[in-house]
Amino acid sequence: MDTSTALYLTMLIPIVAMAGNMVFSARENLRDGITFLCATLTFVCVLVILCNVGNATTGPYELFEVVSGLSISFHVEPLGLMFAMIGSGLWIITHIYGIGYMRSNKEQHHARFFACFSIAIAAVMGIAFASNMFTLFVFYEILTLSTYPLVAHKGTPEAVRGARIYLGILIGTSIALLLTGVIWTFTIAGTLDFTKGGILEGKIAPTLLPVLLGLYAFGIGKAALMPFHRWLPAAMVAPTPVSALLHAVAVVKAGVFTMLKVGIYIFGIDFLASTGASEWLMWLAAYTIIAASVVAMTKDNLKARLAYSTVSQLAYITLGMALATSMGALGGGMHIAMHAMGKITLFMCAGSIYVAYHKTEISQMQGLGRIMPITFGAFLIGALSIIGLPPLGGSWPKFLLMMGAADAGHLTIIGVLMVSSLLNIAYLLPIVGRGFFRPATDTRLPKTFSEAPLLVWLPPAITATGCIVLFFYAGSIQNFLAPIVESTP
Amino acid sequence: MSAVETQHVARDLMDQLPVLQVAIPLIAAPLIVFIGNRKLAWAIAFAASAAAFVIACTLLWQVIDGSVISYHIGGWAPPLGIEYRIDALSAMILMLISGIGTIVLPYAYASVAAEIPKKQHTLFYALFMLCLTGLLGMVATGDAFNIFVFLEISSLSTYVLVAMGAHKDPRALTAAYDYLIMGTIGATFFVIGLGMLYMATGTLNLADLAERIADQGINRTVRAGFAFVVVGMGLKVAMYPLHHWLPNAYTFAPSAVTTFLAATATKAAIYVMLRFLFSVFSPGFHFEDWTLYLIFIPFSLLAMFAASFVAVFQTNLKRMLAFSSIAQIGYMLLGIAMLNATGLSAAVVHMVNHGISKAALFMGVGAMVMYSGSAFFDDLKGLGRKMPITGAVMVAGGLSLIGVPGTAGFISKWMLVQAAFENGWWIIAIAIMLSSLLAVIYVWRMFEVLYLTAPSDDCTATDPPLPMLVPMLILAGACIWFGFDTELTLGSARVAAEGLLAGSAGMMH
Numbered sequence: 001m002d003t004s005t006a007l008y009l010t011m012l013i014p015i016v017a018m019a020g021n022m023v024f025s026a027r028e029n030l031r032d033g034i035t036f037l038c039a040t041l042t043f044v045c046v047l048v049i050l051c052n053v054g055n056a057t058t059g060p061y062e063l064f065e066v067v068s069g070l071s072i073s074f075h076v077e078p079l080g081l082m083f084a085m086i087g088s089g090l091w092i093i094t095h096i097y098g099i100g101y102m103r104s105n106k107e108q109h110h111a112r113f114f115a116c117f118s119i120a121i122a123a124v125m126g127i128a129f130a131s132n133m134f135t136l137f138v139f140y141e142i143l144t145l146s147t148y149p150l151v152a153h154k155g156t157p158e159a160v161r162g163a164r165i166y167l168g169i170l171i172g173t174s175i176a177l178l179l180t181g182v183i184w185t186f187t188i189a190g191t192l193d194f195t196k197g198g199i200l201e202g203k204i205a206p207t208l209l210p211v212l213l214g215l216y217a218f219g220i221g222k223a224a225l226m227p228f229h230r231w232l233p234a235a236m237v238a239p240t241p242v243s244a245l246l247h248a249v250a251v252v253k254a255g256v257f258t259m260l261k262v263g264i265y266i267f268g269i270d271f272l273a274s275t276g277a278s279e280w281l282m283w284l285a286a287y288t289i290i291a292a293s294v295v296a297m298t299k300d301n302l303k304a305r306l307a308y309s310t311v312s313q314l315a316y317i318t319l320g321m322a323l324a325t326s327m328g329a330l331g332g333g334m335h336i337a338m339h340a341m342g343k344i345t346l347f348m349c350a351g352s353i354y355v356a357y358h359k360t361e362i363s364q365m366q367g368l369g370r371i372m373p374i375t376f377g378a379f380l381i382g383a384l385s386i387i388g389l390p391p392l393g394g395s396w397p398k399f400l401l402m403m404g405a406a407d408a409g410h411l412t413i414i415g416v417l418m419v420s421s422l423l424n425i426a427y428l429l430p431i432v433g434r435g436f437f438r439p440a441t442d443t444r445l446p447k448t449f450s451e452a453p454l455l456v457w458l459p460p461a462i463t464a465t466g467c468i469v470l471f472f473y474a475g476s477i478q479n480f481l482a483p484i485v486e487s488t489p
Numbered sequence: 490m491s492a493v494e495t496q497h498v499a500r501d502l503m504d505q506l507p508v509l510q511v512a513i514p515l516i517a518a519p520l521i522v523f524i525g526n527r528k529l530a531w532a533i534a535f536a537a538s539a540a541a542f543v544i545a546c547t548l549l550w551q552v553i554d555g556s557v558i559s560y561h562i563g564g565w566a567p568p569l570g571i572e573y574r575i576d577a578l579s580a581m582i583l584m585l586i587s588g589i590g591t592i593v594l595p596y597a598y599a600s601v602a603a604e605i606p607k608k609q610h611t612l613f614y615a616l617f618m619l620c621l622t623g624l625l626g627m628v629a630t631g632d633a634f635n636i637f638v639f640l641e642i643s644s645l646s647t648y649v650l651v652a653m654g655a656h657k658d659p660r661a662l663t664a665a666y667d668y669l670i671m672g673t674i675g676a677t678f679f680v681i682g683l684g685m686l687y688m689a690t691g692t693l694n695l696a697d698l699a700e701r702i703a704d705q706g707i708n709r710t711v712r713a714g715f716a717f718v719v720v721g722m723g724l725k726v727a728m729y730p731l732h733h734w735l736p737n738a739y740t741f742a743p744s745a746v747t748t749f750l751a752a753t754a755t756k757a758a759i760y761v762m763l764r765f766l767f768s769v770f771s772p773g774f775h776f777e778d779w780t781l782y783l784i785f786i787p788f789s790l791l792a793m794f795a796a797s798f799v800a801v802f803q804t805n806l807k808r809m810l811a812f813s814s815i816a817q818i819g820y821m822l823l824g825i826a827m828l829n830a831t832g833l834s835a836a837v838v839h840m841v842n843h844g845i846s847k848a849a850l851f852m853g854v855g856a857m858v859m860y861s862g863s864a865f866f867d868d869l870k871g872l873g874r875k876m877p878i879t880g881a882v883m884v885a886g887g888l889s890l891i892g893v894p895g896t897a898g899f900i901s902k903w904m905l906v907q908a909a910f911e912n913g914w915w916i917i918a919i920a921i922m923l924s925s926l927l928a929v930i931y932v933w934r935m936f937e938v939l940y941l942t943a944p945s946d947d948c949t950a951t952d953p954p955l956p957m958l959v960p961m962l963i964l965a966g967a968c969i970w971f972g973f974d975t976e977l978t979l980g981s982a983r984v985a986a987e988g989l990l991a992g993s994a995g996m997m998h
Contacts, residue, residue, distance in 0.1 A: 067900065067975050138894040145893065152941060160941050164933070171929050175892070176922045183903060183918070187910040 198268025744855025
């Protein structure tokens, strides 16, 4: 299969999955089977692209031109390919988990749920392979709209309110700020193609550059940079599979991925470094890292705590871009993968606890570790990876980011990263501690081993293993990503 | 007939297209009244507007290269005789008007049956044809007085069409009366303006007017004439703050009428405005620049914010969409006032894109009102779930209204903001974006009512019959299609904008 076919298939197959869910909405096994097959095929297609292309850049493959100079077109480059692999690979696992969760939790409207989920994946693939900012923006908005029904899924007033915040912030920032920035870029640069080294050099007054960067940084609301982070905790009203794949991996990573793409291919790392336009962004990201961690400590609701933790971790990636050094950008890129694996584990564990015992608050989870050791074990591994301890994947990107900060000569940032790790320990590990060592307060809990259903506990166990495996493959990921920061050939 | 003769006839017919464009619906109207059969009346009306649509497409195809067709009525050469002039802009608007007319008619068949007493049906179709004639005439003609005549034909028929909503809600009568008064004031202003221009120049042919005004320069009479024309047309355009007639007229008119008017009537008026601003006068005149900068821009911005803001608080969906129309007209006038090629293309393409989106939305509301009895949000609860296809159409139209990527509305918004940046008006660019956030709010209120509230238990609503469904789906499809394939819409709009910017020179042969 040639690369362009495989590339289009990665977007088409999820659409097929959506259609399958709509057509066979009443036959759940057939429907879920189709989705599983489609998820696997999508992943295979991404692998085919990987085999064909490696970490070279190919394309662009133009689908069609919308307005002269603006076309829907795609290309393959290492960062996007990695993002596509994460998205499609974790879709398989999350789908298995989703089946278990939705069925054992007796949620309604399964077909609609999985259909919207599939569109969201198609949009993620579009974002991953977009070869210009216009295409990326189109898919970015499709992703927002397709996840809105997922957040409002339960239809309760609370869900509706959460969905309203979700949509209001994401659509609001993207239309008011991001689109303005994109059109501005197009007007001055005459193109929106992602080009190594950026397209803006010499086209914009240095004083305006931070403004344009601000339009992007705040406009990409999915990156949850403070003060536009409120949508992420609000989105936690969604069923947990959504929180796991979309709000720990696909949607938020689409945000920071866009941020990296913009930093590397629109502005150009060197251009940012030479003008210092991104310095304010670096400090804002640093602030977000610390502030979100502090807020996370105050949350008793597990998913809310994890959401704030995500806000904090996403800012690492923004920070990587804003450092404007190649190490920083690499660290940011790698953190997309490592954080995805760790955070999806944590969310699936939270869902598993909810499915088994309907506990949402951390204070109610005492003693649960003893009866759900697999869930809590997976949670521990995920948490350690987020904190960034070896031998877990999460340790590498922090290492790279610190080196990037040292390159840029910002020692304070190294301090920020260290403090953040300590804060992570403070808000993540007590959950595990309570689970294993404190006696259960709820007397109705069983005394012996009693896990959530297989389809619910197995997926987090797999991703937890993934966190360990990734530690040993960090070098390959770094080599794989290296071309994105190499100076222009 | 030999092949050669057939060819001759065909060629002769092709030459007559500009007048046939207007004549066919004009003849259809009395024919419908004479025949008096309800079904036949519909068939004639549909055939006439379909023919008009085909003619408009052919005309656009002929002038898309930037050329101009000049047709002399009765063979009398202008400026003495009446001239019809077709260029890319007029052909595009002709296509919009006749296209929407053709799409609305199948929908109207079912919807009119539900909303208007049976004995008025043939009259409805006759009036619809007259309205179509008037709108097409306004756009096709190159003669200022002829514009007035067609304006009155379309307006008078529109007043009656709006009043036909009285069968369901007597307030349609006051709405029609309001519209009658305001519309008449507008038309009177317009004709006073024409009188002044005639006084100063001695001609009513648009191209001739342009030439003579350019020759003799500006005097007070011409300026007063300009002012009267702009204000008069401003009323018909529903330019803020002359929009007072619009919300009630759209709310209480029968659904099919609202759909047709929302998509076409204001657009034809904007077309006339464009003709006067760019072809008769030209932006080179200082007073025109000042009019655009000091009147059009502030009032457009006010429309975009104030009307959208008011829309957010409406409790009646039709009324909400009506206020949204006033805001969207603000975008079009803003694009015009930017005075660059991108801005003008944005204005022209938005006329088409907004026409399509609004038509889809009003059709959807109309279908829901058939079951719920009213367009109040309280009566529309959960109907999106009960009527999935209608709901989907409203989603497509609503997203296009916001300007979400992948929809037609996105293209117009993009062009408009780009035009603002090209002028260096970044505050205006930000204002456009902020005002579209208001659109997000009011459109989302609609979505929440349609999808996130529970329908009443005894709700038996289902999707409407096929003749209503197909037009809705075509329009919704167009909302998406023109968000990706802009060759027809934006391509023609660009040719039209270049023609307009060439100024009165574009009117010469």
